[in-house]
Amino acid sequence: MFLFLVLPILGAGFYILFNNPYAFLKLHRYRGQLLYLRSIAHGLKILALTVILCVTANYYGPEQLLGYSINLEAYLTEVFSALNVGPAELVQQMVWFCLLSVTMMLTAFLWCKFIAWRLTRISRAYKLPATLFLKQEIVKDSPLDKLLFDALTSGDPVLLSLSSRKVYVGLVAGMGEPTEDEGMDQEVHIVPLMSGYRDTNTLNVHFEIDYRLLNQTSRNKLSIIVRQELIESASPFDFDVYREIRSHLKVKPTAKVRVSYQPDPERYTWTIGTER
Numbered sequence: 001m002f003l004f005l006v007l008p009i010l011g012a013g014f015y016i017l018f019n020n021p022y023a024f025l026k027l028h029r030y031r032g033q034l035l036y037l038r039s040i041a042h043g044l045k046i047l048a049l050t051v052i053l054c055v056t057a058n059y060y061g062p063e064q065l066l067g068y069s070i071n072l073e074a075y076l077t078e079v080f081s082a083l084n085v086g087p088a089e090l091v092q093q094m095v096w097f098c099l100l101s102v103t104m105m106l107t108a109f110l111w112c113k114f115i116a117w118r119l120t121r122i123s124r125a126y127k128l129p130a131t132l133f134l135k136q137e138i139v140k141d142s143p144l145d146k147l148l149f150d151a152l153t154s155g156d157p158v159l160l161s162l163s164s165r166k167v168y169v170g171l172v173a174g175m176g177e178p179t180e181d182e183g184m185d186q187e188v189h190i191v192p193l194m195s196g197y198r199d200t201n202t203l204n205v206h207f208e209i210d211y212r213l214l215n216q217t218s219r220n221k222l223s224i225i226v227r228q229e230l231i232e233s234a235s236p237f238d239f240d241v242y243r244e245i246r247s248h249l250k251v252k253p254t255a256k257v258r259v260s261y262q263p264d265p266e267r268y269t270w271t272i273g274t275e276r
Contacts, residue, residue, distance in 0.1 A: 009043030009047055012104045013040055015112070016111070023042070050107050068206070135175075151171070158190075158191055159236075167198055168195050172190055174189035175201075186228060194210050194211065
C-alpha cells in the first residue's frame, strides 16, 4: 500500500517545482530523468515533514477543538471499516496513506506560500521588486547574464559585439523571462546609443551612428531585440574612457599603390609598388 506514496511524493515535488519561485526559475535546467529526480527529492522532503506533523498531531494533539472531534485517524478508520475494504491491518494502512497524501499536498501548498511571503519581505528589505531579486540570485551562474542584469538595474551602458561584427552601445531595457524550458539567456532588449562594426582585419570598433544626436521623441522610439546566442562579447561602456582611448590612438598612414605600365612590342610589363 505504501508503494502508492510514490504518486503523492511526485505530485508534491512537481507542485514545489512549479510554485516555489526559487525552484521555478531553475526549472529549465532539468530535463528527463533529472526532472523526476528533482521532483522526488522535493517530495521526500515534504514527506519527512509530513510524517513528523502527522505523528505529532496524532499522539500529542488534542482530541477535540471547539467541541468537535479532530481525530482524523479514528474518523477514517471508522469510515473504511464501515465500507468493509478489508482486514484491520489494510484499513490502518489505507488510513495513513490518505492522511499522508492529503497532508503532503497541504504542506507543499503552505510551504510555497511561506516562501512567497519570505521573498516579499526580503525584496522589501533590499528595495527591489521580487522578480528582480530572484533574477539576481540565478544570474550569478552566468557572467554574461550577470553583466546584463547589473546594467539593467544600474542603467549603465554596455557594449555588445555580435557574431555579424555589428556593434551596439546601449542601455539594457529588459531580459528574457525564465520559463519551464528556457532561462533568462534568450533575448536582451536594448535602447541603442551608438552603433557600428568591427573591422575585419584589425577588429577595431568603428562607430557610424550616434543616436544621442536625435531628439528625445525619436530616441524614445528606438528599440532593438538581440538574441543572446548572437552576442560574442559584452563589456561595460564608459564614454569618458572611450574618448580618452581614442585620443591616444595613433592613425597609421595609408599606403598608396602605384602601378606603372611599360608597353613593349613583344611583351607587356607592369611595375607595382607602394608609396607613402
